[in-house]
Amino acid sequence: MTLAEDSLMRAVCLLSGTGTNLQAILKNIGAGNIPISLNAVISDNPTAKGIEKADTSGITTKIIDYELYDEKNIYHEQLKQSVLAENPDLIILAGYMRILSDDFCETFRGKIINIHPSLLPAYKGLNTHQRVLDAKETHHGTSVHFVIPELDGGPSIIQYRIKIHSSDTADTLKKRVQEGEYKIYSKAIKWFALEQLEMKNNKVIFHGDHLDKPILIEEN
Numbered sequence: 001m002t003l004a005e006d007s008l009m010r011a012v013c014l015l016s017g018t019g020t021n022l023q024a025i026l027k028n029i030g031a032g033n034i035p036i037s038l039n040a041v042i043s044d045n046p047t048a049k050g051i052e053k054a055d056t057s058g059i060t061t062k063i064i065d066y067e068l069y070d071e072k073n074i075y076h077e078q079l080k081q082s083v084l085a086e087n088p089d090l091i092i093l094a095g096y097m098r099i100l101s102d103d104f105c106e107t108f109r110g111k112i113i114n115i116h117p118s119l120l121p122a123y124k125g126l127n128t129h130q131r132v133l134d135a136k137e138t139h140h141g142t143s144v145h146f147v148i149p150e151l152d153g154g155p156s157i158i159q160y161r162i163k164i165h166s167s168d169t170a171d172t173l174k175k176r177v178q179e180g181e182y183k184i185y186s187k188a189i190k191w192f193a194l195e196q197l198e199m200k201n202n203k204v205i206f207h208g209d210h211l212d213k214p215i216l217i218e219e220n
Ligand code: GRF
Pocket: 015, 017, 018, 019, 020, 021, 022, 050, 094, 095, 096, 115, 116, 117, 142, 178, 181
């Protein structure tokens, strides 16, 4: 490790699936756009493609297979200890599909960020693309937010918004939303790494000021 790497913030990524957000983040780290050291990628899912992507990039990976734990509190403790062992400044959830324990959220309060495919606080939970279509919404998008124990309930930092076209399906929305995710997640991570971003009293502080509403990026 070089001295420069030693002074970087340390990050851990948790994921369960494909890992395209991880890939976009790694690309930006590699290009020198995000001054952070991603030390480990941990998955609850042994077949997560994201783990292969991390392995290819030479990052330490760990599987903690959720299905193997009859007692889920032991899973949650294992996860917490594995993350603590990395001494992270930031925990990046990139398609991590389990609900974190309250204990985990409290232990790492202010250090966990997530990307959720909706314009929070609308459409928390799953199947957001189909749900916005069913509700005949005019707009959809994705949000990067700090994580608190309430599911998808932490304050949003940045959002990417798209107009819904009459031809859109859940698949086309997912694709357009994810294009935005690759842009906004790296921005938020960069701000955090540069200490321009923090959560205090469940509010986002950006450049020292309380952010009333998330930063909004519109699809071109
Ligand atoms: C993303 O669309 C994100 O919004 C949601 O999970 C998905 C993960 O996709 N939380 P990928 O694994 O990064 O491809």
